[in-house]
Amino acid sequence: MDFAFDARTEELRKKLLTFMDEHVYPAEKVAEEQRAQLSSPWITVPVQEALKAEARKQGMWNLFLPDSEYGAGLTNLQYAPLAEITGRSPQLAPTALNCAAPDTGNMEVLTQFGNEQQRKQWLEPLLAGEIRSAFAMTEPEVASSDATNIETRIDRDGDAYVITGRKWYISGAMHPDCNILIVMGKTDPEGEDPRRQQSMVLVPRDTPGVEIRRAMQVYGYEDHYHGGHAEVVFHGARVPVGNLIGEEGGGFAIAQARLGPGRIHHCMRLIGMAERAIELMCRRAVERTAFGKPLAQQGVVQEWIADARVAVEQLRLLVLKTAWLMDTVGNRGAHTEIQAIKIATPRTVVDILDQAVQLYGAGGVSQDFPLAELWAAARTLRIADGPDEVHQRSLARREIKQYL
Structure with a gap:
C-alpha cells in the first residue's frame, strides 16, 4: 500500500488549500451575516454561489465522482485528502465544490442505476449545480437502521406508482432548489425475501401529495447550508412508472x-x-x-x-x-x-x-x-x-x- 500523493492529487491539494485560505475561510463569517438578512433560512447565501462559481472556474468541481464521464475521474485514494480538506469547513466547502451530501450519493445512484432519460433530466442539472436533491429513506415509526423495516408503500397503479408514507431527517428537502427526491419504499411488502421488497423511485418535489411538513433540528441546529433535514409525508403521490430506478425489488x-x-x-x-x-x-x-x-x-x-x-x-x-x-x-x-x-x-x-x-x-x-x-x-x-x-x-x- 503506497499512500503517497500522485502528481494529480498533489496539484489538486495545493489548489484546494489555496482556495480554502483565499475564499472559504474568509466567507464563513460573511455567510453568517448574509444568512441573518435572508427572508428564509434555506435560501443559498450569495457568498456560497460565489464560492461555487470560483471553484468551477478553477476546475475543482464534482471531484467525488470516479466516473470520468460525469466527474473528475479520481479514485477514492485520490479524493480522500481532498475531502479531508473540505471537512475543515463542512458548511461551505463541500457545497462549493458540488461535493456535498446528499447530492453526491444521489448523483452516484443516477450514474450507476439511472436510465438515459433519468440521467438527462436529473443527473445533468445536479452535476451542473443547478438544482439540489434529497434522499428519502429514514422513517420515524420504524428502526430504519434495518432497511427491511421501511413501511412507506410504492404501489403500482396502471402506468403510475402511488407513494404513501412518512419520512423524516430527509436531508436537503428544505432547500428551495431541491427539485427531486429519491424515495425508498416497499413495492412488494409480502415478498419472500425481505431484501427484495423495496424499490426506489424518483419523486419531483412539486408532485401533488408531497408535503414538506417541517424542518428537523439536530442538537438544536438547523443545517441551513445543506438544505436542512425535513419531515416529508407522501399522501398518495403519483409518479410515472418510468421514474423507477433500476428494477422493482432493487431498492x-x-x-x-x-x-x-x-x-x-x-x-x-x-x-x-x-x-x-x-x-x-x-x-x-x-x-x-x-x-x-x-x-x-x-x-x-x-x-x-x-x-x-x-x-x-x-x-x-x-x-x-x-x-x-x-x-x-x-x-x-x-x-x-x-x-x-x-x-x-x-x-x-x-x-x-x-x-x-x-x-x-x-x-x-x-x-x-x-x-x-x-x-x-x-x-x-x-x-x-x-x-x-x-x-x-x-x-x-x-x-x-x-x-x-
Missing part, C-alpha cells in the same frame, strides 16, 4: 451501493473537522492564560493535543487503507474496513471536538466558534448511514465466522 441493493461511498466520504471530511479542532485547540492554548501560565503549559492540555494528533494519524491511515481497498478490490472487498472507519472515525472525532470545547470553555458551546456546530455534526454521524451498533454487529459476525 435495498441500491441503498447499499449508495451508502458505501457515502460512509467513506463522511469519514474523510471528519478527519478534516478533527484537524480544524486541533488547530483551534493549539491557538487557544497559546493565547489563553489560567492559573498563572498559558494553557499550552498545562499538562492536561498538552495530553489532549498529543492524544488528538495520535488519533487523527491513526484514523487517516485506516481511511486511506479503506479507500485503497475500494479502488483495488471493490466495496465488497473493503466491507470490513468501511465498517471499521464508520465506527472509529465519528466516535474519535467527537472525543477530540469535546476536548476542544472544554478548552474553549463557554466559548466552546457558543456560536462565536465553530466547535459546537462541528461537534453536533460529528455526533450525528454516529447515527447517520447506520449507527455504530449495526456496524459493530456486522463486523463482529464476519470476524467470528472465520472460527465456526
